[in-house]
Amino acid sequence: MKQLPQEYYEDLKEIQAIDFVLVELTLYLDTHPNDYEAMKQFNECAQRSQQLKRDFEVKFGPLQQYGNSYTDANWSWGTAPWPWQV
Numbered sequence: 001m002k003q004l005p006q007e008y009y010e011d012l013k014e015i016q017a018i019d020f021v022l023v024e025l026t027l028y029l030d031t032h033p034n035d036y037e038a039m040k041q042f043n044e045c046a047q048r049s050q051q052l053k054r055d056f057e058v059k060f061g062p063l064q065q066y067g068n069s070y071t072d073a074n075w076s077w078g079t080a081p082w083p084w085q086v
Helices: 005-033 038-061
Strands: none
Touching: 005 038
């Protein structure tokens, strides 16, 4: 496997961290559906997660499949290592 830049790992770690926050907030909101501050935080984190993923894909290629990520003109899906391979 080709050597990846340190930035790849740092960006992926940041995506994983914000997605973990989203999972935790989802679980919290399942039991506290009227906590508007938590809902606000969830929406902010969801926007941040989407932005991080867009930025990652511009630099390193698609992160998700089934229409969740766009392709480039070279159909480079599968040419970069999958997140679980690093």
